[in-house]
Amino acid sequence: MSFDFWFRAGLVILGLMVLAFTFLISRRTKKEPNYLALFRLGIVFLVVGAAGEILSFFFGEIGLDSFLVIGIIYITVGLARRETWKKQNM
Numbered sequence: 694m695s696f697d698f699w700f701r702a703g704l705v706i707l708g709l710m711v712l713a714f715t716f717l718i719s720r721r722t723k724k725e726p727n728y729l730a731l732f733r734l735g736i737v738f739l740v741v742g743a744a745g746e747i748l749s750f751f752f753g754e755i756g757l758d759s760f761l762v763i764g765i766i767y768i769t770v771g772l773a774r775r776e777t778w779k780k781q782n783m
Contacts, residue, residue: 729778732771739764 738760745757 725777728771728774730771731767732775732778735764735767735769735771737764738767 742757742759742761742764745760749757
């Protein structure tokens with residue numbers, strides 16, 4: 694088996710371990726996410742993704758397309774829970 698296979702298998706195992714760890718930690722604390730922070734983070738990701746798209750138009754593929762998609766998702770989730778913004782910032 695090649696190094697590439699073991700490297701990808703290790704990344705999958707590491708990802709599953711991190712997922713299991715965060716699930717166990719989140720079961721202990723029942724804290725609501727900060728949706729305003731998600732919205733702000735979404736704006737940052739959207740700007741980085743848009744800049745990557747513009748740069749890839751001029752210089753070829755850069756690979757920042759996922760930032761654009763993640764930014765749109767974060768903005769959508771943050772805006773969907775906009776009513777909790779005032780409660781969380783007080």
